[in-house]
Amino acid sequence: MSNIVAIVGRPNVGKSTLFNRLVEERKAIMHDESGVTRDRHYGQGQWNGKFFTLIDTGGYVVGSDDVFERAIREQVEIAMEEASVILFMVDTHTGINPLDEEFVKVLRRSDKPIYLVANKVESMEHRNNSAEFYNLGIGELFPVSSQTGSGTGDLLDAVVSNFEEEGEENPNEGLPKIAILGRPNVGKSSFLNILLGEERTIVSDVSGTTRDSIDTHYKAYGKEFILTDTAGMRRKSKVKENIEFYSVMRSLKALDECDVAVIMIDTTQKLESQDLTLIRLAIERHKGVVLIANKWDLVEKDSKTAHEFTNDMKERLGMASWIPIIFTSMLTKQRVFKSIETAIDVFEERSKQISTSKLNNVLLPDIKRTPPPVHRGKNINIKYITQLKGSAPLFAFFTNYPKHVHESYKRFLENKIREHFGFEGVPIRIIFKEK
Incomplete structure (x- = not known):
């Protein structure tokens, strides 16, 4: 099974802040308005040589008729099904909320390892407050501050202890x-x-x-x-x-x-x-x-x-x-x-590359038939063409007067490249270099 960790909880307990800290980039939008995270959001994390996929979810609300909150609940439940470990987040500033108690009923249906993450522990008082969450009767308790990162190391030690495999560093690396x-x-x-x-x-x-x-x-x-x-x-x-x-x-x-x-x-x-x-x-x-x-x-x-x-x-x-x-x-x-x-x-x-010989064999006859306009009585001669390496098509035309090739002729060359070699849906860049 893949190493997948889902972060769940009611709105505004700091799930996206923890997500961003664990994936080490500001990927999820953070805001103190309820319902900002709506869809499941994926990122990659790593701890002690083990790689895992992290899922950020929307705030779970029970008993609401709001169309989004109903849809968010479904998204959270799908994330919990996908996950191999669940992080249930609560807020030490507000204490146990009725929504936390409702959510525990949902969590009890899961057979996955669950860790109770008491967030926003910025002082000794908050740390002491976190003890009340034992009353929820679910999961091992970890007091953390997702804002500063304190306590997240102990939490991650526990999380990765569930993974037998190292996992993939980034399964999406290099994909289009x-x-x-x-x-x-x-x-x-x-x-x-x-x-x-x-x-x-x-x-x-x-x-x-x-x-x-x-x-x-x-x-x-x-x-x-x-x-x-x-x-x-x-x-x-x-x-x-x-x-x-x-x-x-x-x-x-x-x-x-x-x-x-x-x-x-x-x-x-x-x-x-x-x-x-x-x-x-x-x-x-x-x-x-x-x-x-x-x-x-x-x-x-x-x-x-x-x-x-x-x-x-x-x-x-x-x-x-x-x-x-x-x-x-x-x-x-x-x-x-x-x-x-x-x-x-x-x-x-x-990502298509055209060989230099093919470019010259095909395009130079076109250029000979329709040469660039004369500049101040001087003929502009294009001697040689090559495609430069890069993530998008870039062609270099070597000429005696690179600065004086007119924009309209550049368009003519682009049209000829498309006519012979395709490149549908792709912007083509053309540069002129001195030969």
């Missing part, structure tokens, strides 16, 4: 990353859940449900990769809530870290300026891009509709018309798997 991005409410979480065939993230039609960026290990078409679901991104003027600001920052971080950005739009609203901004950011960061036009089931169609929509979008994309567009419906699951297949193809295109 595909981030699912877009405005709120376009269907990103539904897309992920259909792909995974489970309720991996909470889906609701309330805008702003996903607040953290969530990584999931995924296998398809004989390939393994990481899927990242992100919070919906909206215009800065609309980002009022503190937490939402951090969510948008997490989405931008997911964009920075991914190889391919799957940008989802709502076909009933067409391409909006926020969508175009997101596409521009992905291109500037040299990411592969796939555009998913979702809610296609809501569009009235005739035989030309998809063609007209595609042309209209390509026009709006301008020079980025090399981005593939897939029309989907999360409701009918139409072309959902085609979308992810396209994203994998784009990843492979992004």
Whole structure:
């Protein structure tokens, strides 16, 4: 069995702070508002040579009709099923809460090792207060401060004593990353859940449900990769809530870290300026891009509709018309798997290397037929082309006047590279060097 540790408890006891400390990075959003962590959140930890996966969960609330709190409860229960060790967190500042007592009833159904983590022990008084949690009658008690890290060493000693295997340092290391991005409410979480065939993230039609960026290990078409679901991104003027600001920052971080950005739009609203901004950011960061036009089931169609929509979008994309567009419906699951297949193809295109001999044999005749415009009476001669090593396609053209090659000719060369070698969904960079 994998080494998996789930952190559970009622809202606001410090679960995300402990999670961030144990994975040694600020991965989960921390805020003193109840319900910030909604989905299960995964990270990697290591102690005494043993590696484990850590799951942060939302605050468990019983007897609430709130749609999110009901969904959070389901997420917590799934995390407890997945885990090999459970950390039940309580708060020494507030003492035993009725929600803690309710949660103990849920924990008693589990046969996993449970450790009672009395958090926020910042003084001797708090340490003394922690003794009252023995009354809950569950788990060995560990007083800790997830803020300062005190007591976490003893806790981890106990946790890793349950693991027979060393575990993997980082099972996701080196895997391609595909981030699912877009405005709120376009269907990103539904897309992920259909792909995974489970309720991996909470889906609701309330805008702003996903607040953290969530990584999931995924296998398809004989390939393994990481899927990242992100919070919906909206215009800065609309980002009022503190937490939402951090969510948008997490989405931008997911964009920075991914190889391919799957940008989802709502076909009933067409391409909006926020969508175009997101596409521009992905291109500037040299990411592969796939555009998913979702809610296609809501569009009235005739035989030309998809063609007209595609042309209209390509026009709006301008020079980025090399981005593939897939029309989907999360409701009918139409072309959902085609979308992810396209994203994998784009990843492979992004890492494609063309040999120098092939580039020169194919492109130099094109350049001879259509040479660069003359600059101040001087002929610009391109002698040699090579693809430089890098995470995204970068081509160097060697010429006698590198500074004087016109931007329009650069576009001509890019179009010729695409015509001969593909690179669908991938930004191409071209530089000119002196020969």
